[in-house]
Amino acid sequence: MKYLYFPGCSLKNYAKRYEETAVAVAKALGIELIELKRWNCCGAVSGLAEDSVFHHIAAVRDLVRAQEQLDEADSNKLVTVCSMCYRVLASVNNRLKHNPEDLDTINEFMSPEEYNGGIEVVHLLQIIKDDIGFDRIAEFTKKDLSNIKVAPYYGCVLVRPKETAIDDPNEPTILEELIKSTGATAVENPLRTECCGSYNVVTNRELVKHRILNLLKPIMRENIDFLISVCPLCTFNLEFGIKANKKELHGREIPVLYFTEFLALAFGLDDKLEKEVLQAVNI
Amino acid sequence: MTAQKTVKKLKVKMVSIYIMGKEYKVPEGLTIHKAMEYAGYKLVRGVGCRAGFCGACATVYRFKDDYRLYTGLACQTTVKDGMYLVILPFVPAKKPGYDIEKLKADFSSIVKLFPEVTRCVQCNTCTKVCPQEIQVMDAIQMILRGDIKSAAELSFDCIACGICSLRCPAEIIHYNLFQLVRRLNGKYLTPKSQHLVQRLKEIEEGKFDKELEKLVKMGPEKWKELYEQRVIE
Numbered sequence: 001m002k003y004l005y006f007p008g009c010s011l012k013n014y015a016k017r018y019e020e021t022a023v024a025v026a027k028a029l030g031i032e033l034i035e036l037k038r039w040n041c042c043g044a045v046s047g048l049a050e051d052s053v054f055h056h057i058a059a060v061r062d063l064v065r066a067q068e069q070l071d072e073a074d075s076n077k078l079v080t081v082c083s084m085c086y087r088v089l090a091s092v093n094n095r096l097k098h099n100p101e102d103l104d105t106i107n108e109f110m111s112p113e114e115y116n117g118g119i120e121v122v123h124l125l126q127i128i129k130d131d132i133g134f135d136r137i138a139e140f141t142k143k144d145l146s147n148i149k150v151a152p153y154y155g156c157v158l159v160r161p162k163e164t165a166i167d168d169p170n171e172p173t174i175l176e177e178l179i180k181s182t183g184a185t186a187v188e189n190p191l192r193t194e195c196c197g198s199y200n201v202v203t204n205r206e207l208v209k210h211r212i213l214n215l216l217k218p219i220m221r222e223n224i225d226f227l228i229s230v231c232p233l234c235t236f237n238l239e240f241g242i243k244a245n246k247k248e249l250h251g252r253e254i255p256v257l258y259f260t261e262f263l264a265l266a267f268g269l270d271d272k273l274e275k276e277v278l279q280a281v282n283i
Numbered sequence: 284m285t286a287q288k289t290v291k292k293l294k295v296k297m298v299s300i301y302i303m304g305k306e307y308k309v310p311e312g313l314t315i316h317k318a319m320e321y322a323g324y325k326l327v328r329g330v331g332c333r334a335g336f337c338g339a340c341a342t343v344y345r346f347k348d349d350y351r352l353y354t355g356l357a358c359q360t361t362v363k364d365g366m367y368l369v370i371l372p373f374v375p376a377k378k379p380g381y382d383i384e385k386l387k388a389d390f391s392s393i394v395k396l397f398p399e400v401t402r403c404v405q406c407n408t409c410t411k412v413c414p415q416e417i418q419v420m421d422a423i424q425m426i427l428r429g430d431i432k433s434a435a436e437l438s439f440d441c442i443a444c445g446i447c448s449l450r451c452p453a454e455i456i457h458y459n460l461f462q463l464v465r466r467l468n469g470k471y472l473t474p475k476s477q478h479l480v481q482r483l484k485e486i487e488e489g490k491f492d493k494e495l496e497k498l499v500k501m502g503p504e505k506w507k508e509l510y511e512q513r514v515i516e
Contacts (some may be wrong), residue, residue: 058405
């Protein structure tokens with residue numbers, strides 16, 4: 001299957017390991033991700049004000065780019081990997097589908113470019129779940145992960161708000177199902193949908209440090225091998241918080257893996273993983 | 284007398300243009316520059332190479348009953364009936380100094396000098412107004428994602444007329460930013476040409492000193508003679 005793919009800025013910068021493994025894992029599963037020829041930042045946040053559409057322009061333009069390239073793909077789905085990009089593109093798409101007047105306003109501003117509302121924004125996790133099926137993951141798994149204990153961490157935006165949530169906002173299970181499908185154990189993580197501290201890491205590092213410590217406390221009793229994340233910003237904050245709380249965590253440096261790195265590991269795609277990650281995980 | 288007759292015979296169509304609000308009748312088909320000279324203006328600022336390369340003659344114009352703001356270069360754009368225009372000879376813009384040797388070809392080097400680049404809201408106005416038809420916003424986006432090479436390539440045709448920067452709601456100074464990006468690309472990301480390194484070494488070792496000295500002694504008359512006699516490939 002061929003899908004159009006929107007990487008987003010983070011995946012081209014400090015989350016390059018996320019993109020590398022996402023594309024490799026998709027390929028192993030028989031999915032070709034076609035990166036949009038032209039794309040811009042998704043907008044990073046989407047405005048919530050009901051009387052303003054201007055802050056949706058960035059996202060809409062990406063949807064137009066996908067629309068222009070639709071004939072190269074087998075589906076109208078635009079695949080995202082970063083959960084922030086997913087949320088912004090999906091929210092904006094959602095809003096415009098339900099508010100044709102807003103779409104008209106935006107199209108008039110963007111003229112001569114025009115979005116027809118025909119794109120469906122999805123997350124790679126959904127593609128793996130719905131189009132491949134978690135029951136088939138075992139076929140692709142090359143490593144014995146039965147001794148591995150993994151804690152999933154969703155963060156906020158993949159499961160909130162409910163209009164764009166890819167799973168139950170309160171009790172999501174998609175990551176747990178994915179982990180189990182490889183044969184590894186998914187540790188129950190009660191704070192898996194709590195916020196990581198988000199952009200506060202720029203201006204208030206202390207706050208993020210404390211937040212991460214609180215997030216990790218309930219799972220510290222479990223002897224987990226690593227955490228799994230779906231978001232570049234969550235990963236950044238988790239990695240920062242684990243380092244900053246070295247004393248509080250009694251020197252334990254829990255690795256944080258993107259879900260695609262976890263799958264690459266399970267599939268034996270070690271050459272797609274960064275040396276540091278492989279060393280830290282040591283499977 | 285004959286010349287006058289010829290002009291009458293041609294029956295040149297005249298159009299009305301409004302230069303900074305004042306109406307002038309000028310012959311159709313002239314460039315904005317030539318039309319202004321026809322109207323009696325002596326071009327001092329807002330004029331340069333007159334060949335579409337220097338970026339000195341950024342012009343904005345509108346037509347009556349058309350809300351769109353059009354842009355162009357006064358030396359390249361021909362006048363049309365009902366054109367309201369003004370040349371913008373200068374764009375006030377910050378131009379930070381930097382030592383290229385101390386920079387890296389990455390986003391963090393750029394954002395320290397031009398922090399406003401992160402204010403891009405991707406309205407695409409810059410791309411719409413560019414008389415060079417550059418994908419200006421895409422180039423800015425390439426900078427934001429750290430792809431300096433693509434930003435340099437996309438902005439290669441920039442002539443620094445500055446219209447994008449005047450229109451940008453985020454107040455980004457695209458053309459100075461693009462110049463930095465292209466410098467970084469040239470210095471750090473493009474392969475060094477070995478023949479240039481070799482030639483520079485030869486110059487430094489004095490290989491051409493004698494010949495140059497000989498030339499200097501010849502004087503202007505001999506130079507002219509040599510120039511006339513030169514072999515053109």
